[in-house]
Amino acid sequence: MSPPSPDSPDTGTAGTGIRNTGASLELRGIGVNFGGLVALEDVSLAVPAGSVVGVIGPNGAGKTTLFNVVCGFVDPSAGTMTFEGAPFRPRPHQLARRGIVRTLQGVGLFRGLSVLENVMAGATHTSKAGFVSSLFGLPRSDREERRLRTEALELLGEMGVADQAGAYPETLPYAVRKRVALARALVARPRLLLLDEPAGGLSAEDIDELAALVVGLPARENACSVMLVEHHMDLVMKVCTAIVVLDFGRVIASGTPDEIRENPAVTEAYLGAEVSS
Numbered sequence: 389m390s391p392p393s394p395d396s397p398d399t400g401t402a403g404t405g406i407r408n409t410g411a412s413l414e415l416r417g418i419g420v421n422f423g424g425l426v427a428l429e430d431v432s433l434a435v436p437a438g439s440v441v442g443v444i445g446p447n448g449a450g451k452t453t454l455f456n457v458v459c460g461f462v463d464p465s466a467g468t469m470t471f472e473g474a475p476f477r478p479r480p481h482q483l484a485r486r487g488i489v490r491t492l493q494g495v496g497l498f499r500g501l502s503v504l505e506n507v508m509a510g511a512t513h514t515s516k517a518g519f520v521s522s523l524f525g526l527p528r529s530d531r532e533e534r535r536l537r538t539e540a541l542e543l544l545g546e547m548g549v550a551d552q553a554g555a556y557p558e559t560l561p562y563a564v565r566k567r568v569a570l571a572r573a574l575v576a577r578p579r580l581l582l583l584d585e586p587a588g589g590l591s592a593e594d595i596d597e598l599a600a601l602v603v604g605l606p607a608r609e610n611a612c613s614v615m616l617v618e619h620h621m622d623l624v625m626k627v628c629t630a631i632v633v634l635d636f637g638r639v640i641a642s643g644t645p646d647e648i649r650e651n652p653a654v655t656e657a658y659l660g661a662e663v664s665s
């Protein structure tokens with residue numbers, strides 16, 4: 389399979405059973421400087437429709453900075469981005485409306501709202517009346533709220549945590565809260581989902597279960613492509629159709645999980661990081 393550069397946007401989904409739906413994101417020549425520090429330099433990558441693309445690299449490689457560029461938290465000093473073929477200048481508060489949703493490191497659920505209410509709160513831009521309106525007692529359509537409630541419950545079922553709908557997040561194990569956070573992201577029906585270290589704090593068994601959920605995302609009825617920034621190689625190797633490796637802010641390798649596993653430059657980057665840490 390071709391590496392996920394913008395010049396080779398086909399992830400080879402033919403014959404894999406993965407729908408070629410969801411959205412495509414392309415980054416070309418992205419650069420970010422923090423004062424004199426070059427955090428990203430000439431980074432190009434693509435997240436083709438129907439793919440799960442992992443961004444990995446040793447500590448300080450630039451993964452979070454890249455994630456923040458795509459979310460609009462960091463303005464690049466160089467380069468261009470397109471989303472679904474059109475120029476893309478991300479603004480954090482407009483991402484969901486554009487069809488992009490991100491999850492946070494940790495879980496970021498609202499205390500004091502039930503699991504179901506937390507998931508419903510993720511759908512403000514798809515809900516005509518707005519769940520937020522209802523929280524503040526503003527007029528809303530009962531039908532709209534019923535639709536949203538049904539959809540949120542279905543998603544909690546898909547994530548295997550529907551039995552916790554009435555519980556409060558702070559009373560639940562971390563792994564369950566992570567699944568609720570994923571349901572909340574999906575209720576917004578993203579076409580591109582940005583996952584920021586979703587495996588952080590999970591056990592090996594939890595990571596296996598998370599992998600099964602992530603791998604299925606491009607094949608759902610509301611399919612989405614996924615860009616995944618992650619340290620846990622287990623998860624990355626299991627779920628990604630393509631992987632991009634950063635080191636010192638540059639792309640040092642890209643390809644399939646097998647190609648990345650066997651790439652000496654990648655091993656060297658990680659070994660170097662271990663030796664120097």
Ligand SMILES: Nc1ncnc2c1ncn2[C@@H]1O[C@H](COP(=O)(O)OP(=O)(O)OP(=O)(O)O)[C@@H](O)[C@H]1O
Pocket residue numbers: 422425426427445446447448449450451452453454
């Ligand atoms: N706001 C900032 N101001 C100054 N330097 C920054 C800022 N954010 C990141 N950096 C620097 O940019 C480089 C890339 O950092 P980044 O957090 O993107 O790496 P990372 O790959 O996500 O690392 P980790 O795996 O440790 O989270 C590092 O040298 C970091 O110290």
